[in-house]
Amino acid sequence: MQFTSKGLKADGFAGFRPIGSLEVMRLPQATGIFAVLAPEGFQPRFLRKSTAGVFKKKDPSLPEPALADEWVDTAVVLYLGKAGPGSKGNRGLRRQVQEFLDFGQGKPPGHWDGRLVWQLADAEKLLIAWKELPAEHLGKAEADYHTAFVKEHGQLPFANLVRARTKG
Numbered sequence: 001m002q003f004t005s006k007g008l009k010a011d012g013f014a015g016f017r018p019i020g021s022l023e024v025m026r027l028p029q030a031t032g033i034f035a036v037l038a039p040e041g042f043q044p045r046f047l048r049k050s051t052a053g054v055f056k057k058k059d060p061s062l063p064e065p066a067l068a069d070e071w072v073d074t075a076v077v078l079y080l081g082k083a084g085p086g087s088k089g090n091r092g093l094r095r096q097v098q099e100f101l102d103f104g105q106g107k108p109p110g111h112w113d114g115r116l117v118w119q120l121a122d123a124e125k126l127l128i129a130w131k132e133l134p135a136e137h138l139g140k141a142e143a144d145y146h147t148a149f150v151k152e153h154g155q156l157p158f159a160n161l162v163r164a165r166t167k168g
Helices: 005-010 064-070 093-104 115-119 135-153
Strands: 014-018 032-037 077-083 127-132
Touching: 005 014, 005 032, 005 127, 032 093, 032 135, 064 115, 077 093, 077 115, 077 135, 093 115, 093 127
Parallel strands: none
Antiparallel strands: 014 127, 032 077, 032 127
């Protein structure tokens, strides 16, 4: 697996739309995996304060040295997340990505996975791609993507602070 736009497309990912012009209603409602990617030529500039919402009274911002430590110079993929069905079966990619975008606009989140994305200047230029997968395959798929990324780059994607693991 290559963690490039071409590699993700070959693996079944679709979309590759800039955050700033993403029409969330065009995303599938199905469960799946989504990725945040840097467009060609993107250079990281870190904001002092994140645009993300506060979670449990905690500021999502990190100091610049901590952000620089998480940055992976050779990587296009900045974050890999999953979109499960939720306890009522009404979640999925469309809702998860909408909540992720709302989080970046300062709305309080239900969790703060991927929060480092929102401390990048020009985050609206980042791309969102997605891949539909059955709910029962999500945990293993996310863990496998994280493992493969670490194997290729030596660490998790920039905004993945916790490595997904399969249960059992």
